Amino acid sequence: MRTTPTAPARARDDRARALVRSALTARWRTLAVACLLCVVHQAAEAAVPLAIGIVVDRAVEPGSARALLWSLVGLCVLFLVLSSSMRLGGKLAKGAAEGAEHDLRLAVTARVLAPRGLPAAASRSGELLSTATSDAARVSMMNAAVWFGAGAVGAVAVAAVILFRTSVTLGLLVLAGLVPVVLVSRVVAAPLIRRSGTEQAAAARAAGTAADLMAGLRVLRGIGAERVAAGRYRDTSDASRDAAIRAARLDAVRAATVLALTGAFVAVVGIVAGRMALDGTLTVGQFVTSVTLTQFLIGPFNVITHVTASAARARASAGRLADVLDAPPVVTAGAPPAAAPPSDTTADSTTGSTTDATADRRAAGLDLQGLRLGDLEPLDLSVDPGELVGVVLTDESAVADLLDFLGRRADPPAGRVLLDGTALTDLEPAAVRASVLVAEHDGVLFGGTLAENVAAAARDDDAVALALTCAAVDEIAESLPDGTDSPVGESGGLLSGGQRQRVALARALAADPPVLVLHEPTTAVDSVTESRIAARLAELRRERTTLIVTSSPVLLSTVTRVVVIGPDGVEGDGRHADLLTRHSGYREAVLA
Helix, strand or coil: CCCCCCHHHHHHHHHHHHHHHHHHHCCHHHHHHHHHHHHHHHHHHHHHHHHHHHHHHHHHCCCCHHHHHHHHHHHHHHHHHHHHHHHHHHHHHHHHHHHHHHHHHHHHHHHHHCCCCCCHHHCCHHHHHHHHHHHHHHHHCHHHHHHHHHHHHHHHHHHHHHHHHHCHHHHHHHHHHHHHHHHHHHHHHHHHHHHHHHHHHHHHHHHHHHHHHHHCHHHHHHHCCHHHHHHHHHHHHHHHHHHHHHHHHHHHHHHHHHHHHHHHHHHHHHHHHHHHHHCCCCCHHHHHHHHHHHHHHHHHHHHHHHHHHHHHHHHHHHHHHHHHHCCCCCCCCCECHHHCCCCCEEECCCCCCEEEHHHHCCCCCEEEEEECCCCCCCEEEEECCCCEEEEEECCHHHHHHHHHHHCCCCCCCCCEEEECCEEHHHECHHHHHHHEEEECCCCCCCCCEHHHHHCCCCCCHHHHHHHHHHCCHHHHHHHCCCHHHCECCHHHCCCCHHHHHHHHHHHHHHHCCCEEEEECCCCCCCHHHHHHHHHHHHHHCCCCEEEEECCCHHHHCCCCEEEEEECCEEEEEECHHHHHHHCHHHHHHHHC
């Protein structure tokens, strides 16, 4: 029993169709010229049997050397046209396909990087990589499929004309042979779409599992969980293999059915043409043309069915692209930049233009009002502009919530965070992140050099130099063969854990944001280096607002004040030394 698609399913299908259409129409002029050249190529291919038949009737059978010579010259010209049109058309079609794939990859990248974020279900790195590569490639290859399909249709049309001129019976027979081929293709296309979608989803899950495994390889080795991780990947890989096999079986059934139909079709045409030649209705050359042309038509028929199969796969992949591109944002939009919170604007006396002083602001105040973190009681906390505050929070889920809310990666279910008196939920996420930078303790490095990583979001060269010194990255550079120009490897794999953490800290410091939130920035750093970093950090961020979420006594001893957050909200607020003396919970948290 067939089920009626739901409204979301219909919307997804419409969006998938629109993506395929967009991939085809974005460079339609280039694709149109490529299709025209492919038609020329296929027409020339179809004309080869006709030319051979003419050679037989006018040169070979009469034994005319002059006619044979001119026939060979004509064949050479025909093959020249055939070859050059194929080369140029293929180049244009390839360019259209590559351009469409590039556009789709950029669209996926823009959605992934959108300030309002992606839901967790749509943001696994491995699956996103598969979507941005394999799925985008399948959709873009519709350009090549249309190119081939146009040539195939042209070939059938030319062949039909030639056969009609040879014999109306043979011409009608060829046109009739198209009907079962097209019908079979349409019948098989629907389940192929479903199985292609399942295949791509399984492949994406396997890619996501592999990406997770590689990212956590050091941890897995450290706890001896390689076997478990390998088993998990084996299960997802097996599922991907099985889905691919099921799709391939269906495609094989389609191909075999079409091949059987075309084979039977060629046999029927050969029998009919042979009887007509025996009856004298066809000449020997016309018989050769008819049989050879019918044999040639197997290729265009197969191409037409492959276009149908490619369209099925493209629609399945386009559906997966639509899931990412149309995924709902994680946070609300907030106000546009022009309606952002109060900021001073000053006019430039030389140009008359206005400059937003907010961009140059070196500190901003933070207020947490009734903020719900995990299962803790609502939290109220104020941080003055330029204050360096340590936050001790032992509930890891509450830490994750705090970092997400401050960086506006998520909006709090209760309470609010204010930046200079304006709620973050009233601001565009991009505007929030221009003022508030949240640096995780396990910040990922990028492939490239040490200097490129630190300068990724740097305010200027001076900020980079200060950050290198503050995070003791200059000491790392001294031990590397090319100093700061030394490569760090994929995800910083050429550096130790402590070195990667220091480079990530330097990158955050070089950005020099008005508000900086650091989460356990020195957990992998030795105590001597940590002491130097703590002292330099307090000096570097002296006029900026800084929150350090940590349990490190070294870092906490250098901050202006320490806030202890527990199940009942703020349970302690004061200097590190004072809290050690009078707060047993704090003492246990930082000295355990």
